[in-house]
Amino acid sequence: MSKNYDVIVVGAGHAGVEAALASARQGLKTALFTIYLDSIAMMSCNPSIGGPGKSHLVSELGMLGGEMARHIDKYNLQLKNLNHTKGLASRITRAQADKYKYRIKMREIVENQENLEVVQAIVVDLKVCEKKVCGVVDNFGIEYGTKAVVLCTGTFLGGEYIMGDVKYSSGRVGEPASVDLPNRLEEYGFELDRYQTATPPRIAKKSIDFSKMQKLGGETNPRYFSYETEKEYSEILPTWLTFTTPETIKVGQEMLKYSPIVTGIVSTKGPRHCPSLDRKIMNFPQKTDHQIFLEQESIESDEIYINGFTTAMPPFVQEAMLHTITGLENAQIVRYGYAVEYNFIPAHQLNLTLETKVLEGLYTAGTINGTSGYEEAACQGFIAGVNAARKILRKKEIVIDRSEGYIGVLIDDIINKKTPEPYRVLPSRAEYRLTLRQDNVFIRLLEKSKEIGILDKNTTKKLEDAVKEIDDEIKRLKEITIYPTKENNEKLKNIEGGTENSMNSPVSAFDFLARKEINYDNLSEFCETLNLSKLAKEQVEINAKYKIFIEREKAQIEKFKKLEEMEIPKNFDYENVKGLSNIAISGLIYGNPKNIGQASRISGVTYNDISILIAMLKSLQ
Structure with a gap:
C-alpha cells in the first residue's frame, strides 16, 4: 500500500466534509477523497440550510463541534426566523446560502485543517481483511491503508442523470458516477436499493420581471445556528414569491406524456416533501396557484434558483411551462432541471454509531443511508467521523438518543423504521418536540459536546456558565414570594397587553413569571431581577411559562430512558x-x-x- 491513514472518508459533500473534519480534529490522520476538488461542499440543489426540523439539526451539529452551523452563519444571503407564532417547539431558522462562498470557503477550511489531506480520485473498491475494512483502492489502482472508512457517496453510487428521455451514467450533471463501488459492496454482502432526486432549472436574473412578484426579506438580527457566531447585523438579499397560473397547469397536463415519471424512465421513489412540478400537476390537477420562490444562488452570480419548479421534463417542456408563470414570461434558462437515480444502502444494516453490521470499521453517512438533505447528511457525517475516530482511539462511541436531539431521532428512525422515500427530518417525527427545541440545544447537548471535545473551549465555558446562571436564577426566583397587594395589582393593570389583570394569592416569582403579560424585564417592577445574559434570560422565561408541559414531557422521557436502559x-x-x-x-x-x-x-x-x-x-x- 502506497499510503496509510487512520481514517479515510469517501466523498466530499456535506457528510464527507463533516466526517473528515471531525476525525482530523480528534487528532487522527485523515484522508478525504473527492471526484473533483472544486465540488467540495457543493450545494447541488436548493441553496438553503434550515427549516422545520432541519434548523434543529444544524444547531445541534454546531453545539457538538461540527462546521455547518458557523459556516452558514457566515456565508448566507439571508437569515429568516420562521413559525414564531406557532408555538415554542415550532420556532426555526432558515438560511438562504451564498452557494459559491459556502463551497469555496469550506474548501479553504478543509485544506487548512491539521491532520487532513484531500485526494482527488474515485474510490472503486475496499480492501477487506477478515471481515474488517483495512483500505481502499482508487481508479488509478493505488491502494491506501486505513483503520476505518466512512462512505459519504451522495448521489454518485451508480448514479444516472435523467432529463426527458435522456438517461446516462452520472453522479450529478457533468460529473462521473461511482460505477464499480456499488457492485463491490453487493459482493461484500450489502443490500442495495435505489432512490431518485431532482432539481429545478436555473434562470438569469436579468430576464425576470420582479415588478409582478412579492419581495421577501430576512432578519437583520436573526437567531443564528451556532453559539460561536457573534454578529450584530446580518446582510439581507431578498427572495421573491410568485405563482403558477392556470396556463401553467394546462401546458403541463398537455405535456405530461414527456415526463420521465409518466414514461417510466424514472421508476424509483423521490423525496415526498419536495415533489416535482409534473407530479404536483398529476396529483393536484385542480390547484393552479402553486408557490414559486426565486432565490439568488450567490452574490457572485445572477443565477436564480426556482424553488417549487423541480422537474426533469425535456428542455422544450421546461421552457413552455416556465413562461406561463407570473413574472417569468421571458425568463432565460441557464441550466435545465434534471433528475438523478442512485444506489443507497438501506440503513437497517447499520448500528446506531453508523458503523455497518456487515463490515467492521466501515461507516456510512448521508444520502447513501437513504436520507435527503444537506443537514441530515452533515449530521450523519459528523457522528460517523467522530465514532470512527473514537473506536480507533479506544474511546466510548457517541450515540445520541431520541430524547436528546433531532440527530438521535434521525439516526434511530433510518435504522429502525422503513420509509418509502428518501428520509427527511420533520418535527412530527420527534416525540419530545417541546424538549428538543432549537433555543435550548446548548443545555441538552452540553455534556455530549464536552465528551466529544471538538467545540471551542471558550465557547464551551461560556455555555457552561449560562447553564449555571439559568439554574441559579430559577432557584432564586422560586424562593421569592410576590403578594397580591393593591400596589402590585395596580402595576398589573398598567402593563400593556395584559389580560390577567389581578392576582388573588401569593405566588413565587418564578410562577408569577408564567403570567402572559409578565416577562423577565417587567418582572423587575415586582421583585429584584439580575443582569442575566441573553441566553439565560430566554431560558428562565421559557421554563416559567411552559413549566407544566416541560415537566409532563420530562416524565415521559424518564419512562423512555428506562426502556433504553x-x-x-x-x-x-x-x-x-x-x-x-x-x-x-x-x-x-x-x-x-x-x-x-x-x-x-x-x-x-x-x-x-x-x-x-x-x-x-x-x-x-
Missing part, C-alpha cells in the same frame, strides 16, 4: 420466546436491537411483543 443480551434467542409473533421474531433477529427501546421501534414489533420481551428479560435477572 433495559439491555437485551447479545445473541438473545427470540425464537424460543413464547408469544412473540413471527413478524416480530424476524425483525428482531435482523435488527439485533441493543435495548428494549430500540426493539420497540422495529417495524412489525407490537406493544404486546414488547410486553412479552420485558417480562422475559426480568425473569432472567
